[in-house]
Amino acid sequence: METDNRLAAFKRLLDIMDELRVKCPWDSKQTFESLRYLTIEETYELSDAIIDKKYEDIGKELGDLMLHIVFYAKLGQEQQIFDIESVLNGISEKLIRRHPHIFGDVKVQSAAEVKENWEKIKLTEGNKSVLSGVPNSLPAMVKSYRIQEKARGVGFDWENSDQVWDKVMEELQEFKAEVDQKSDRMEDEFGDLMFALINYARFIEVNPEDALEKTNRTFIQRFKHIENRASELGKSITDMKLSEMELYWQEAKKINN
Numbered sequence: 261m262e263t264d265n266r267l268a269a270f271k272r273l274l275d276i277m278d279e280l281r282v283k284c285p286w287d288s289k290q291t292f293e294s295l296r297y298l299t300i301e302e303t304y305e306l307s308d309a310i311i312d313k314k315y316e317d318i319g320k321e322l323g324d325l326m327l328h329i330v331f332y333a334k335l336g337q338e339q340q341i342f343d344i345e346s347v348l349n350g351i352s353e354k355l356i357r358r359h360p361h362i363f364g365d366v367k368v369q370s371a372a373e374v375k376e377n378w379e380k381i382k383l384t385e386g387n388k389s390v391l392s393g394v395p396n397s398l399p400a401m402v403k404s405y406r407i408q409e410k411a412r413g414v415g416f417d418w419e420n421s422d423q424v425w426d427k428v429m430e431e432l433q434e435f436k437a438e439v440d441q442k443s444d445r446m447e448d449e450f451g452d453l454m455f456a457l458i459n460y461a462r463f464i465e466v467n468p469e470d471a472l473e474k475t476n477r478t479f480i481q482r483f484k485h486i487e488n489r490a491s492e493l494g495k496s497i498t499d500m501k502l503s504e505m506e507l508y509w510q511e512a513k514k515i516n517n
Contacts, residue, residue: 274344277330281338292335299328311473357381379413390414401469404458421463428456485512 280287306321330344337343342350358381360366361374368374379390387393390413394406411417418424435449461468489508490497497505 273326273330277327277334281334287331290331290335292332295328295331295335299325302328311470311477357385375409375413376415379410399469401454401458401472404455405462405468408459408462418459418463421460424456424460424463428453428460431456482509482512485509485515 282288302321302324306318306325309315309317309321329347333342333344333347336347356363358378359374360377360381361368366377368377382393383390390410391407394403394410398406408417418427431449431453435446435453438446438449458468461471486500486505486508487497489511490500
């Protein structure tokens with residue numbers, strides 16, 4: 261019964277999409293290109309819901325993303341490139357092929373071995389590079405994290421977190437030396453430092469993108485507290501001295517903690 265309900269719900273969405281594509285002026289004129297930026301927006305809305313732990317909203321955002329997937333499949337069908345059936349069969353076949361420890365006779369002992377096998381299988385499927393699956397348009401921090409993960413999947417990685425921390429300190433010193441000299445290599449060395457920090461975060465199982473986003477939100481919350489206090493005093497934040505702003509910043513820290 262559960263499976264039947266799932267299939268019925270999915271068919272309902274497909275039927276609605278078919279009807280919208282024919283009858284709705286907005287839906288009927290959409291293209292791959294016009295939907296792209298909307299899909300990116302929906303993905304970030306899902307990300308916000310996950311970070312905020314708004315679990316009911318996660319379900320709603322997944323629905324929005326599912327609509328986009330069905331919409332792209334409909335466009336592919338109209339252009340005779342692909343359809344929802346080929347999309348679903350394609351991912352099912354990929355999952356079976358890349359999980360030989362479940363659907364074959366391969367033995368694994370850990371999640372790390374699963375990831376290693378995944379990357380090795382991708383190379384047999386025609387991928388020219390382990391890193392070829394990392395989208396160019398990913399935000400730089402996310403891209404660094406994924407590059408490092410994929411390199412680890414084929415054994416190219418540090419042995420322990422202490423080695424990575426030593427690398428962080430080495431890059432920090434190199435960056436500071438370039439800053440002191442005001443050289444044109446400051447940007448390069450800062451990039452190396454960031455890459456090393458992301459590597460260390462990965463080793464201690466901290467997602468650097470999530471960590472930075474939480475810090476961003478904390479800063480915004482505390483800064484808005486300063487603005488509110490300024491408003492209560494009947495003045496603009498631009499009229500506040502730094503010492504006064506620091507006072508209310510510390511006040512905000514106590515409230516939020």
